[in-house]
Amino acid sequence: MTEYTLFCAPDTYAMSAHAILEHVGADYAPHWVELFQAAPDPAFLAASPHCRTPALLGPDGPIFETGAVALYVAEKHPDSGLSIPQGDPRRGVFLQWLHYLATTLQPDVIIQFHPEFYFADTGDQARLKTASMERLEGVFATLESALENGPYFFGDTSTVPDFILATQTIWDVIFPDQDITRYPNIARQRDAIYALPATQRMVAQHAAERERLQQKA
Template sequence: MYQLYYYPNNASLAAHFLLYHMGLDHELLLVDRDANLHKSSEYLTLNPAGRIPTLIDDGQAIFESPAICIHLCEQHPEHELIPALGSKERPLFFQWLAYLNNTLQAELMVRYYPHRHTTDDNSIPNIIAAQDELIASALGVINDQLADKEYLLGCQISACDFFLFMLAEWALPIEKSPVTFQHLAAYLKRLSLHPTIKAVCEMEEISLEPFEIG
């Protein structure tokens, strides 16, 4: 049985989608962020970065959301959430997962935690404004990718799509939010109707109403 240390609507959401979608035997272990338990000595023995999520697989702790997603997909290739080794789509899987994590998610983290990136609180509004533009630019790249594709990699859903849906939900408060982009909005509406996304979002009490457009 897998164990996923999670917090609702946190970076654990992508892994939660995958565990549910593949029907894997798992246990959800809530890490109370409000009580700062992700910084507790007990949790730090599993995840020295002190962040959520952490996955336990047969006693081995794995942290960082993309690494967890890749591991789950490769452990269960029959679900085809990662392209097969040697396929032309496989490098594109890693390309988009890296882009989502290193660009879109990274910019979102600066936007929502600007105080971590300055010693001058007066500069925070400028950081937020700059981040909003960078996030919109990243969303534009993804929107263009979806102009003629049902999913990020083409006609088949992958772990990248579940990861993107997680980040798109976080980006909703941005002025140029994901639902203001034509192709991305249509894609997110389709995903919001996916049984896995509906079920997991209901469990984590995440509203899908913003994606019900058009």
């Protein structure tokens, strides 16, 4: 029996936790789910009450929310170096970026994909996306500055926030004019994460599941 089960759907926020599980060499198995189902997978619902990915089932029980799952796995595998431990003077900044990505970046990323979550009227949806993109410009300017001495938030050392950021910036639609090259430090960081063997293994698994779903349709 594997130690962890990762509830995931292809090309979703689950990518960050999935890549981290690969990176730390965890004993895990992906449990692929379909989102927005009237009758969701019961095991998935038990692990994630809002049926959002990722969710993780492990020896300590279920955990949901991207940052929580990613940090939990990293701290269960301290030799990976993906977490900044308590007592390290960088710990505060590490937590800062972890929460910034969840509370400041992620909500506006979701709006770019799903404005219908907030408004039924298409005109209101368009106005929301425009306002959200204006906020994203400021967010990306902040992240671009933070990564100046990169490629990662902490120089040459990748940590949890790097995986969480890179698996969102892979979606060009979240950038003004869909152009990441306006932010060369963010582009460099994304390229560095996606060059890692663990991330490449994650991408291959998501591609295989996406192809399976296309064949099934």
